Amino acid sequence: xxxxxxxxxxxxxxxxxxxxxxxxxxxxxxxxxxxxxxxxxxxxxxxxxxxxxxxxxxxxxxxxxxxxxxxxxxxxxxxxxxxxxxxxxxxxxxxxxxxxxxxxxxxxxxxxxxxxxxxxxxxxxxxxxxxxxxxxxxxxxxxxxxxxxxxxxxxxxxxxxxxxxxxxxxxxxxxxxxxxxxxxxxxxxxxxxxxxxxxxxxxxxxxxxxxxxxxxxxxxxxxxxxxxxxxxxxxxxxxxxxxxxxxxxxxxxxxxxxxxxxxxxxxxxxxxxxxxxxxxxxxxxxxxxxxxxxxxx
DNA sequence: CGAATGACCTGTGAGC
DNA sequence: TGCTCACAGGTCATTC
Numbered sequence: 253x254x255x256x257x258x259x260x261x262x263x264x265x266x267x268x269x270x271x272x273x274x275x276x277x278x279x280x281x282x283x284x285x286x287x288x289x290x291x292x293x294x295x296x297x298x299x300x301x302x303x304x305x306x307x308x309x310x311x312x313x314x315x316x317x318x319x320x321x322x323x324x325x326x327x328x329x330x331x332x333x334x335x336x337x338x339x340x341x342x343x344x345x346x347x348x349x350x351x352x353x354x355x356x357x358x359x360x361x362x363x364x365x366x367x368x369x370x371x372x373x374x375x376x377x378x379x380x381x382x383x384x385x386x387x388x389x390x391x392x393x394x395x396x397x398x399x400x401x402x403x404x405x406x407x408x409x410x411x412x413x414x415x416x417x418x419x420x421x422x423x424x425x426x427x428x429x430x431x432x433x434x435x436x437x438x439x440x441x442x443x444x445x446x447x448x449x450x451x452x453x454x455x456x457x458x459x460x461x462x463x464x465x466x467x468x469x470x471x472x473x474x475x476x477x478x479x480x481x482x483x484x485x486x487x488x489x490x491x492x493x494x495x496x497x498x499x500x501x502x503x504x505x506x507x508x509x510x511x512x513x514x515x516x517x518x519x520x521x522x523x524x525x526x527x528x529x530x531x532x533x534x535x536x537x538x539x540x541x542x543x544x545x546x547x548x549x
Numbered sequence: 550c551g552a553a554t555g556a557c558c559t560g561t562g563a564g565c
Numbered sequence: 566t567g568c569t570c571a572c573a574g575g576t577c578a579t580t581c
Contacts (some may be wrong), residue, residue, distance in 0.1 A: 254574065254575085255574060255575090258574080286558085286575095286577090287555070310575075310576095325575080325576085326574095326575090327558095327560090327574095327575060327576080328559095328560075328573070328574060328575055328576095328578080329560085329573085330560090334578085356559085377558095378558080378560065379557085379559050379573090380557085380558055380559080381557070381559095381561080381575060381576075382575090383576095387565050397576095401556045422551085423551075423552080424551075424552065424553095426551080430551090431575095433576085440574050440575070441573090441574055441575085441576090443574090444575055446562070515574090537552080537553060537554080538553080538554065538555080539573095539574095540572085540573090551581105552581085553578100553579105553580085553581080554578105554579085554580075554581095555577105555579080556576105556577085556578080556579095556581095557568105557575105557577090557578105558578095560570095560572105560573085561571105561572090561573085561575100562569085562572090562573105563569105563570085563571085563572105564568100564569090564570085564571105565567105565568085565569085565570105
């Protein structure tokens with residue numbers, strides 16, 4: 253379920269366990285995910301210390317003390333799980349049993365944590381659209397997976413003016429433009445639908461029309477930029493609020509109860525106060541779009 | 550060049 | 566119950 257807010261929630265859950273941890277062993281249980289694992293994957297990681305856990309768009313970045321960086325993408329169905337042995341030792345510790353082990357556990361990192369405990373983090377991915385790649389510190393921006401990524405909607409940069417500049421002259425529908433990771437990096441199908449609903453804009457409008465002439469922001473562009481940021485911020489808040497340190501009792505990360513305003517609500521009443529419309533589903537570039545034709549124009 | 554489509558995988562739920 | 570089908574939150578390669 254990983255769009256940007258879910259990936260960030262996973263990052264925050266993993267962070268206290270992996271930052272400062274020493275990788276004592278790595279189990280790689282199959283040769284590939286979406287792509288082959290990097291050559292000598294387990295050997296290269298064993299003995300390294302994690303200096304920081306970062307994120308770029310939907311990519312998790314494990315920074316190591318030798319200057320290497322592990323780029324981890326969750327694809328459509330990937331997840332990380334934390335396992336620890338024994339009773340809790342400090343207030344920050346948590347205990348998770350191994351009952352969730354499954355055939356789709358593809359990689360296991362055995363860690364000696366900064367707090368001198370033992371932990372494992374397990375990557376599980378039934379559909380195997382996820383992947384892991386290696387990069388070098390200082391050359392991250394040149395890595396094929398990260399080069400060309402657009403602005404992060406969780407930060408402060410995205411405003412109406414920037415959105416208008418990005419969409420200026422684009423003939424693609426708004427839905428497709430918002431999904432384009434080269435423009436805004438981190439939005440996925442759900443939050444694009446949600447942002448358009450908030451902004452009361454039709455997903456079928458031409459992106460360039462919203463930008464306005466010459467990239468000067470229209471009221472629609474301002475509204476859309478605000479909606480995108482608010483949708484992401486609200487999802488992030490939801491990710492942290494219902495969980496203890498973003499970690500479920502079973503150690504799984506990043507999946508949280510969430511209700512959507514339009515996504516997956518085909519045929520149901522529009523939730524906007526005063527709107528009597530019904531949510532429709534259409535297909536744009538092969539993917540479902542949910543929107544209310546009555547109030548999104 | 551931009552835009553649209555198919556491919557990559559497995560799991561799930563709806564409908565018969 | 567068991568089968569088939571449509572569909573699933575992402576990206577990449579290919580085609581028009």
